[in-house]
Amino acid sequence: MANTNKVVYVIDDDEIFHFIVKKMFGLQGWDVVVNSFLSAEDAIEDLGSFAELPCLIILDMNMQRMNGWDFIEAYRELKQRTQQDVPIIMCSSSMNIQDMEKVKRTPELMAYITKPLDRSKMKVIEEYL
Incomplete structure (x- = not known):
């Protein structure tokens, strides 16, 4: 069970995915605040403001414009300034083997899950909360 105030x-640029994530978190009974960003640029800007860092990034x-790989590049620069690591789970509808291999070679990425979300994928997310 997740702690409070996480x-x-x-x-993700898909508003429906944000709705589904919040719904799934609610169904799990996790006491987690979900901050939604429709663009990676907005998320990087928010992370760069040195507000409290999230416990997890999906x-x-x-x-x-800025895809997930571009986000990770920008996040690496930010990470050097904040000296803190936030686990990242990449979530995509892509089943591309090259993408999955690239995820394994990317130290910031803890896991790769495919859309749509289901209970087993929520268990992967829970491991990092």
Whole structure:
């Protein structure tokens, strides 16, 4: 069971996905605040403000302008300043083997889950809360 006041960032350009994530978190009974970002740029800006860092980031791979990989590049620079690591789970509808291999080679990424979310994928998320 997650502790109170935990914040999870969901970075995805699909508003329906944000709705589903919040619904799934609610169904799990997790006391977690979900901050939704429809663009990676907005999330980086928020992280850069040195507000309290989230306990987890759920990141979409394919977004307009700045995609998930671009976000990770920007996040690495931020991480050096904050000296804190936030686990990132990449979430995508892509089943591309190259993408999955790239995830394994990316130290910031703890896991790769495919859409749509289901109970087993929520268990993966729970491991990092």
